[in-house]
Amino acid sequence: MMRHRLADGRWHPAEIVFWLMPVAVFFLLPDYLILGSQILITGLFALSLDLILGYAGVVSLGHAAFFGLGAYTAGLLGAHGWGEPISGLLAAAAVAAFAGWLCSFLVVRGGDLTRLMVTLGIGLMLFEAANKAAFLTGGVDGLSGVTMRPLLGMFEFDLYGKTAYLYSLAVLFAMFVLVRRIVASPFGLSLRGVREGARRMPALGANVPRRLRVAFTVAAAIAGVAGGLLAQTTQFVGMDVLGFPRSAELLVMLVLGGTGRLYGALIGAALFMIAQDVLAGINPVYWQFWIGLLLVLMVLYARGGVMGAVSAWMARRRAVAPREHGADA
Amino acid sequence: MISSLPGVLFDGVTYGSLLFLISIGLSVTMGLMNFVNLAHGAFAMLGGYVAVVLMNRLGVPFLAALPAAFAGAALAGWILERTLYRRLYRASHLDQVLFSIGLTFMAMAGATWWFGPGQQPVVLPAFLIGQVRVAGLDLGAYRLFLLAVVIVITLALGWLVARTRFGAQVRAAVDNQQAASGLGIDVGRVFSLTFALGSGLAGLGGGLGIDVLGLDPAFPLKYMVYFLLVVAVGGAGSIRGSLVAAMVLGVADVAGKYYVPAVGAFVIYAMMVLLLVAFPAGLYGRRAA
Numbered sequence: 001m002m003r004h005r006l007a008d009g010r011w012h013p014a015e016i017v018f019w020l021m022p023v024a025v026f027f028l029l030p031d032y033l034i035l036g037s038q039i040l041i042t043g044l045f046a047l048s049l050d051l052i053l054g055y056a057g058v059v060s061l062g063h064a065a066f067f068g069l070g071a072y073t074a075g076l077l078g079a080h081g082w083g084e085p086i087s088g089l090l091a092a093a094a095v096a097a098f099a100g101w102l103c104s105f106l107v108v109r110g111g112d113l114t115r116l117m118v119t120l121g122i123g124l125m126l127f128e129a130a131n132k133a134a135f136l137t138g139g140v141d142g143l144s145g146v147t148m149r150p151l152l153g154m155f156e157f158d159l160y161g162k163t164a165y166l167y168s169l170a171v172l173f174a175m176f177v178l179v180r181r182i183v184a185s186p187f188g189l190s191l192r193g194v195r196e197g198a199r200r201m202p203a204l205g206a207n208v209p210r211r212l213r214v215a216f217t218v219a220a221a222i223a224g225v226a227g228g229l230l231a232q233t234t235q236f237v238g239m240d241v242l243g244f245p246r247s248a249e250l251l252v253m254l255v256l257g258g259t260g261r262l263y264g265a266l267i268g269a270a271l272f273m274i275a276q277d278v279l280a281g282i283n284p285v286y287w288q289f290w291i292g293l294l295l296v297l298m299v300l301y302a303r304g305g306v307m308g309a310v311s312a313w314m315a316r317r318r319a320v321a322p323r324e325h326g327a328d329a
Numbered sequence: 330m331i332s333s334l335p336g337v338l339f340d341g342v343t344y345g346s347l348l349f350l351i352s353i354g355l356s357v358t359m360g361l362m363n364f365v366n367l368a369h370g371a372f373a374m375l376g377g378y379v380a381v382v383l384m385n386r387l388g389v390p391f392l393a394a395l396p397a398a399f400a401g402a403a404l405a406g407w408i409l410e411r412t413l414y415r416r417l418y419r420a421s422h423l424d425q426v427l428f429s430i431g432l433t434f435m436a437m438a439g440a441t442w443w444f445g446p447g448q449q450p451v452v453l454p455a456f457l458i459g460q461v462r463v464a465g466l467d468l469g470a471y472r473l474f475l476l477a478v479v480i481v482i483t484l485a486l487g488w489l490v491a492r493t494r495f496g497a498q499v500r501a502a503v504d505n506q507q508a509a510s511g512l513g514i515d516v517g518r519v520f521s522l523t524f525a526l527g528s529g530l531a532g533l534g535g536g537l538g539i540d541v542l543g544l545d546p547a548f549p550l551k552y553m554v555y556f557l558l559v560v561a562v563g564g565a566g567s568i569r570g571s572l573v574a575a576m577v578l579g580v581a582d583v584a585g586k587y588y589v590p591a592v593g594a595f596v597i598y599a600m601m602v603l604l605l606v607a608f609p610a611g612l613y614g615r616r617a618a
Contacts, residue, residue, distance in 0.1 A: 059422060061426070109606060112423070113365060113561065113565075114605055117557055124594075125598040128598060132595065244550065251427060251430070252427070255427055285438050288434045288438040289434065289439065291431075291434055292431040292436075292437075293431065295434070299417065299420070299427050299431070300413070300416065300428070
């Protein structure tokens with residue numbers, strides 16, 4: 001018989017190996033650090049969506065709204081003389097969390113379709129607002145002139161992206177530990193309960209809307225941190241941080257990696273960004289076509305993404321092993 | 330030029346009727362199959378490109394290109410429904426969204442590859458150019474034509490749904506799929522035909538709307554919100570609801586852009602969120618989707 005254990009928060013050796021990889025990249029591939037920090041930031045963004053989509057089961061088509069809010073918050077602070085990175089990130093998280101908390105009241109109402117439309121509408125509304133408020137955001141030209149002071153007063157943001165990479169990695173890891181803790185907590189379990197049976201949870205005494213609101217707010221805050229990181233490390237904020245394509249691509253990455261597994265978000269983001277870097281360099285139009293095809297094929301044939309395939313393979317191996325053992329005895 | 334309130338209203342109503350024509354198929358697929366099809370705009374775009382290619386490259390007259398736009402999009406819809414869409418009727422909404430976003434991306438990339446990223450020009454026949462003076466108002470001839478086409482099609486649709494056997498089957502399937510198939514209605518066939526019809530109407534709308542909405546590869550994403558909004562506000566599966574929603578939306582959008590250009594599309598998005606929160610099942614919703 002297979003034993004099902006609750007997550008006890010212990011780190012599996014595979015997880016430690018996983019986190020050593022980005023550290024190895026820093027030493028082995030110094031030419032790819034700029035792409036690397038983009039991947040880390042996007043991974044953090046995908047992680048925030050995984051919390052609400054993969055765990056709480058709330059579909060969002062407008063998650064870029066919070067990413068963009070964070071990016072503009074950190075960017076505007078940097079452009080107007082507040083170049084201290086860590087406090088900038090905290091401000092980005094606070095603004096995004098507040099917006100997420102406000103939106104969460106709208107989002108928890110209604111079914112999937114309403115949620116899709118409301119999140120889509122919120123995203124588009126913010127995009128339009130940023131477009132019209134060109135005096136503040138720079139409009140389509142983007143917000144430039146973001147200047148950052150050295151990280152912790154010691155490390156300058158350099159041209160090769162060394163500081164940016166390590167900074168992004170540290171923030172990603174810190175956030176990951178936080179999210180990992182959240183999903184293993186009773187609160188995280190209750191989110192999964194909501195995903196699996198939203199009608200039964202109230203019978204257990206759970207306040208479903210409140211739990212969803214908390215999850216949505218936390219996810220918005222983390223998305224804001226990711227956006228703030230992007231603004232600080234690239235020292236530029238373009239309108240595309242709020243765009244619908246960013247929300248859609250985020251969904252693609254998460255599904256590619258596998259939802260509800262945390263590592264799926266990171267792996268999906270890495271695969272997506274690397275493929276984009278390779279393929280979009282050839283022709284951006286083809287890239288859009290391939291990503292569309294990939295989506296269609298994944299929905300039809302490969303639900304669960306990379307991590308889904310990995311755990312299916314592990315489950316098969318685990319199921320085969322005892323049988324062989326039994327045959328011997 | 331729009332010069333006064335009646336002019337704005339007229340433009341809004343034509344715009345709304347075009348939105349209605351394109352969205353009605355989406356409304357029925359959502360009501361009937363409970364399928365969130367974000368790729369609906371791609372069928373409208375396909376109709377637009379069919380019309381443009383026929384007119385500009387093959388010299389087919391405008392009035393003949395419109396039925397072809399309908400047929401092309403309907404055929405594409407029918408084939409895709411048979412091969413792909415029907416496999417996902419029971420899938421989660423997330424899967425449907427991802428699938429249809431994928432289709433949309435492919436359609437946009439395909440359109441860019443074949444026709445380039447620019448706007449497609451359309452040459453209207455002489456009798457549809459210029460202004461017609463009606464009751465002291467200068468109204469665009471083309472918009473009057475558009476309005477007339479949409480009215481005729483709406484009446485025909487109303488007749489089809491209310492008076493024919495097929496319409497009765499569609500209504501039965503929307504109300505209760507299981508009971509309908511229990512009564513011997515081939516629900517799968519009703520789905521296919523409805524999907525093809527809806528896609529065809531979208532294609533017709535795309536062809537008719539080149540002069541009003543424009544036509545470029547970004548079309549499906551640019552107007553996706555509007556189509557979804559018509560359906561969400563009108564209530565999935567309700568023709569009357571979609572009509573009312575499309576008109577309100579068309580007038581509000583045109584008026585908003587005319588009177589408060591600084592705010593622009595903001596009005597529409599804000600309206601969408603507020604209406605959705607107030608009426609989660611739509612104004613005439615039959616089903617809380």
